[in-house]
Amino acid sequence: MASHSLLGLGVLSLWALVLAIQPYQALGSSRGSLGLITGSGAVDAAPPSGLCAAAVLVHGYKCQEFNKECLVQMGNVNPRHETGEADGGYSVILESATLNQDGMTWMLTSPDQSLALILADAGYDVWIANTRGTRFSRRHVRLDPSNPAFWNWTWDDLVSHDLSAAIDFVFKQTGQKTHYVGHSMGTLIALASFSEGKQIDKVRSAALLSPIAYLSHMTTALGDVAARAFAGEITTLFGLAEFNPRGAPVASFLKALCAYPGVDCFDLLSALTGNNCCLNASTVELFLKNEPQSTATKNMVHLAQTVRDGKLAKYDYGSADFNVEHYGVAKPPVYNLANIPHNFPLFLSYGGRDALSDPRDVATLLDSLKLHDIDKLSVQYIKDYAHADFIMGVSAKDLVYNQILTFFRRN
Secondary structure, eight states: OHHHHHHHHHHHSBOOOEEEEOOOSOOTTOOOOOOOOOSTTOOEEEOSOSHIIIIIGGGTOOBOEEEOTTSOEEOOBOOSSOOSSOOOSOEEEEEEEBTTOOGGGGGSSOGGGOHHHHHHHTTOEEEEEOOTTSTTOOOOSSOOTTSGGGGOOOHHHIIIIIHHHHHHHHHHHHSSOEEEEEEEHHHHHHHHHHHTTSSGGGEEEEEEESOOSOOTTOOOHHHHHHHHHTTTOOSOBTTBSEEOTTSHHHHHHHHHHHTSTTOOTTSHHHHHHBOOSSBOHHHHHHHHHHOOOOEEHHHHHHHHHHHHHOSOBOOOOSSHHHHHHHHSSSSOOBOOGGGSOTTSOEEEEEETTBSSSOHHHHHHHHHHTTTSOGGGEEEEEETTOOTTHHHHBTTHIIIIIHHHHHHHHHO
16 A cells, blocks of 8 residues: 555646757667757756656657756757647746656657657657756755755745746747646646746746646545645655655554554556556556656645635745744745736646646636636636646547647747
8 A cells, every 4th residue: 555655646746947949850779879068047958867768868859968057957859850830949948847756757658648748749849857965966055855954945946936947948049939748736836826926937938737726626545635734834744854755654644544443555547547548558657667756755745735815826934923023024925827927828628527736726716717818818618628638638638638739839
């Protein structure tokens, strides 16, 4: 049961950071080598040992990885072949932010079903993000992951630092605005960031899959139990700053959650995400081999606050005095999504069976966007889709990704 509970937390966690894919010429059988990248960003290219080696080069794509001080790892990938309909010249950031997951999320399916490679083959310069603290994003200019200070962050920091740095990096590399695709937590940090005007002038449009902003109607029993388990505004669990689902203390904690009435830990992917309609068994197996990974315990507390409080607000430090110290006010400031520029192109796609991005919560999100320019807001509802179908579903290319390509071409 413990191993199943590890999977559950990996899906429950929500995710954030960055990688890259650029369309050059067809590769043939050549793999190529990576050289030193220098410039104002002080970025050095690393040998292809991360996501590139694990999931990109094996499909005949060229890939580069870059490490920045902000913990963002970048790489770029060339398409295997030229396509008849190349969109060329534009960049796309893919933010895979389901908690405890990295950029591998976009590479779990076959090349013809992977959004990252579909976009690369269409001529886009694709940049894939790796969440802070996951295996490909554990570098820091001063801190080691063994230092608790390395884990002193929440998704607020992904909003204010990591995503902003990623967008700015891609903008400087390409010299133009980028498109953005986020799934789950990747939608939360984007919406929060755009509401504060962070780097939105460098973003061309955003496609948000299984959008997470409000979680009041989350229908997963384990998610509800987990949110309540983080009550008390603790910043560590059993003295741990790093919430590692594969570690013994956290595994024991998760096993205890699985003992709660109504919590089924034998099919946690469905229990947490909803009844996914269209997953391939081999894809799920690959997912289990790669996820879940570490996040900050403080980040888990913040996510629990988001569930319990029913609003999109910054981290609550647990007392008026501490909040005043950090924010200048007694209660954490709320991210006002109505502040997102009304003429900013948005595409939202959500599912009727999604237990995390419940349709009722998406309705609340859409209500906050009610003043958005009608021709700049596209909404897609897929009745049979749950949370994981949007990134691993065998029908996602036809139902969702083609719509994303159409949306990008309009913008």
